[in-house]
Amino acid sequence: MHMADALLAPAVAATMYVASGSAAGVSIHQLRKDDEPGKLPTMAVTAALVFAGQMINYTIPGTGSSGHMCGGMLLSALLGPQAGFLSMIVILAIQCLFFADGGLLALGANVWNMAFYGCFVGYYLIWRPIMRSHLFGQGRGAQRGRIVLASILGCVITLQLGAFSVVLETSLSGITDLPFGAFAALMLPIHLAIGLVEGLITSAVLLFVFESRPELLQCVDVPEGEGSKRSLKAVIAVLAVVALVVGGGLSLLASSNPDGLEWALFGNSEAGYAENMGLDEEDFGVASTAADKAGQIQEATSFLPDYALPDNDSPAGTSLSGVVGSVMVAGVAVLICLAGGFFRKKRAK
Amino acid sequence: MNKMETALHELSQMDELAAQSSPIHRLHPAAKLLTTIVYIVLTVSFPKYALSGLIPMVLWPVLLFQISAIPVRTCFYKLRIVLPLVMAVGLFNPFFDRAPLLSLGALTVSGGVVSMVTLMLKGLFCLMASFLLMATTPIDSLCSALRKLHMPGLIVTLLLLTYRYVGVMTEELAIMTDAYLLRAPGQKGIHISAWGSFLGQLLLRSMDRAQELYGSMLLRGYHEHFHYAEAGPFRLRDGLYTLGCGLVFLLLRFVPVTRLLGSLFVR
Numbered sequence: 132m133h134m135a136d137a138l139l140a141p142a143v144a145a146t147m148y149v150a151s152g153s154a155a156g157v158s159i160h161q162l163r164k165d166d167e168p169g170k171l172p173t174m175a176v177t178a179a180l181v182f183a184g185q186m187i188n189y190t191i192p193g194t195g196s197s198g199h200m201c202g203g204m205l206l207s208a209l210l211g212p213q214a215g216f217l218s219m220i221v222i223l224a225i226q227c228l229f230f231a232d233g234g235l236l237a238l239g240a241n242v243w244n245m246a247f248y249g250c251f252v253g254y255y256l257i258w259r260p261i262m263r264s265h266l267f268g269q270g271r272g273a274q275r276g277r278i279v280l281a282s283i284l285g286c287v288i289t290l291q292l293g294a295f296s297v298v299l300e301t302s303l304s305g306i307t308d309l310p311f312g313a314f315a316a317l318m319l320p321i322h323l324a325i326g327l328v329e330g331l332i333t334s335a336v337l338l339f340v341f342e343s344r345p346e347l348l349q350c351v352d353v354p355e356g357e358g359s360k361r362s363l364k365a366v367i368a369v370l371a372v373v374a375l376v377v378g379g380g381l382s383l384l385a386s387s388n389p390d391g392l393e394w395a396l397f398g399n400s401e402a403g404y405a406e407n408m409g410l411d412e413e414d415f416g417v418a419s420t421a422a423d424k425a426g427q428i429q430e431a432t433s434f435l436p437d438y439a440l441p442d443n444d445s446p447a448g449t450s451l452s453g454v455v456g457s458v459m460v461a462g463v464a465v466l467i468c469l470a471g472g473f474f475r476k477k478r479a480k
Numbered sequence: 481m482n483k484m485e486t487a488l489h490e491l492s493q494m495d496e497l498a499a500q501s502s503p504i505h506r507l508h509p510a511a512k513l514l515t516t517i518v519y520i521v522l523t524v525s526f527p528k529y530a531l532s533g534l535i536p537m538v539l540w541p542v543l544l545f546q547i548s549a550i551p552v553r554t555c556f557y558k559l560r561i562v563l564p565l566v567m568a569v570g571l572f573n574p575f576f577d578r579a580p581l582l583s584l585g586a587l588t589v590s591g592g593v594v595s596m597v598t599l600m601l602k603g604l605f606c607l608m609a610s611f612l613l614m615a616t617t618p619i620d621s622l623c624s625a626l627r628k629l630h631m632p633g634l635i636v637t638l639l640l641l642t643y644r645y646v647g648v649m650t651e652e653l654a655i656m657t658d659a660y661l662l663r664a665p666g667q668k669g670i671h672i673s674a675w676g677s678f679l680g681q682l683l684l685r686s687m688d689r690a691q692e693l694y695g696s697m698l699l700r701g702y703h704e705h706f707h708y709a710e711a712g713p714f715r716l717r718d719g720l721y722t723l724g725c726g727l728v729f730l731l732l733r734f735v736p737v738t739r740l741l742g743s744l745f746v747r
Contacts, residue, residue, distance in 0.1 A: 179645030188669030339680030
């Protein structure tokens with residue numbers, strides 16, 4: 132999901148730099164206030180570990196393919212959102228500078244898409260509420276369940292948000308002729324499957340940490356005594372299905388609404404971007420071409436062209452059903468993988 | 481070689497390239513950083529059909545490759561990571577944008593093809609520019625330049641420390657992966673039963689290591705201030721380089737050089 136420089140217009144890249152920069156500023160301020168100088172080496176070592184850990188291939192049972200770990204969720208669960216965010220920035224910067232994975236100009240956008248959602252949204256809206264809730268009851272088993280649920284939900288949702296932002300940023304930059312809806316329908320289902328696998332791997336790592344050193348995790352009470360012991364595999368299987376349903380619903384929501392969003396955003400870009408950047412609109416060129424193109428795309432895909440509902444076989448109708456269909460296919464594929472692995476394991480025993 | 485050894489190899493390769501000596505290597509890191517950013521911004525700002533205007537922008541990286549004696553092959557090797565997403569976005573343009581834009585004799589080129597090629601060239605040029613920056617500037621000097629440009633100290637120190645530990649951690653994981661795969665022949669990756677423990681073990685050890693690291697930093701007098709390798713003063717030639725490059729880029733961006741050149745020969 133690392134974006135290259137070529138995929139962004141300077142105005143969009145600058146906006147994303149400002150957004151990510153402000154988030155980084157707030158994080159630094161917060162960390163200074165906490166005054167834990169010993170945290171710096173921990174952040175550096177953990178960031179380096181996550182950087183290397185993302186290169187490990189994990190075999191997905193029942194398929195020939197392999198998955199990777201989700202850095203943002205792991206870092207914010209271990210270090211907290213602010214320190215996790217700064218560590219992710221550094222990881223992305225190293226990937227960009229030394230491995231050409233993502234561009235220098237696109238770094239702001241990449242930080243937003245991968246670090247901001249993973250650390251802040253993932254922590255404040257998913258990890259913390261779930262870990263503090265009494266979901267699954269009390270005791271160790273319940274806490275394990277909550278860790279798995281939070282990791283999977285966190286990875287799926289933050290990855291969907293990230294993928295959606297990639298589509299949004301690229302479309303706003305006027306780079307592609309691919310209609311917004313079609314591009315979203317291409318990106319979101321793929322990242323739904325990836326998010327699910329990443330969530331499972333991240334939860335496995337976090338569970339290991341929980342078993343041996345629970346005090347290292349954020350928002351986790353150090354358990355006293357043994358609670359009800361559940362089969363971990365069963366918990367993972369049930370939660371994976373739940374995550375799939377929720378994630379699928381979200382990506383549906385996200386990809387079936389873009390036309391309205393497009394309306395608003397492209398409308399603004401036409402008016403403001405070139406001026407905001409202090410560039411002459413004629414010289415700049417990108418904004419006006421983008422706006423023209425967007426107008427054409429929007430005419431073809433909007434739900435209410437000229438305030439009348441389109442026919443059933445208009446582009447809008449087919450693109451919506453395409454989105455629904457691809458999300459379902461992705462969901463079914465993942466379910467088949469999970470089921471295949473589950474049964475093969477049973478037979479092997 | 482597994483993925484991590486490849487990454488280690490790439491890292492050490494960049495370090496070796498940055499440690500060489502050439503007029504470009506000797507420039508002030510801040511000058512190089514600023515020039516690279518201006519170049520990338522102007523390259524990216526070309527309109528989507530401006531293929532002919534974009535092409536002269538290749539001159540600067542080509543010149544830099546020659547002056548600094550950095551091998552181009554190393555740079556193209558890194559394209560494998562950048563190109564896929566750019567391709568995924570650009571490859572659809574010829575299908576959606578079929579309006580003919582120019583015709584060369586019998587051959588008609590559609591707007592989509594032009595915008596696809598423009599997009600890919602932009603990707604290539606930006607990659608070359610940032611590669612050249614890193615291949616001629618050691619990370620320590622870059623960090624001191626960032627600090628001079630008022631980047632918060634926390635981030636810069638974190639970047640430097642993380643960079644040092646990336647090598648250590650990647651090497652450790654490469655050894656672990658090799659050892660694991662030797663004991664699990666015919667297996668593509670880490671089995672689900674070891675998903676948590678494989679990285680988790682190293683994670684726990686590393687968190688402890690971080691505490692020791694902090695202890696040793698304190699023993700050497702660390703007091704929330706990190707001493708960077710100083711990059712030397714920003715001299716006149718650094719200023720001239722930045723200014724000169726910036727002016728040339730602006731000229732290439734806003735004056736249709738290719739069209740002017742062409743009009744000398746074709747009417």
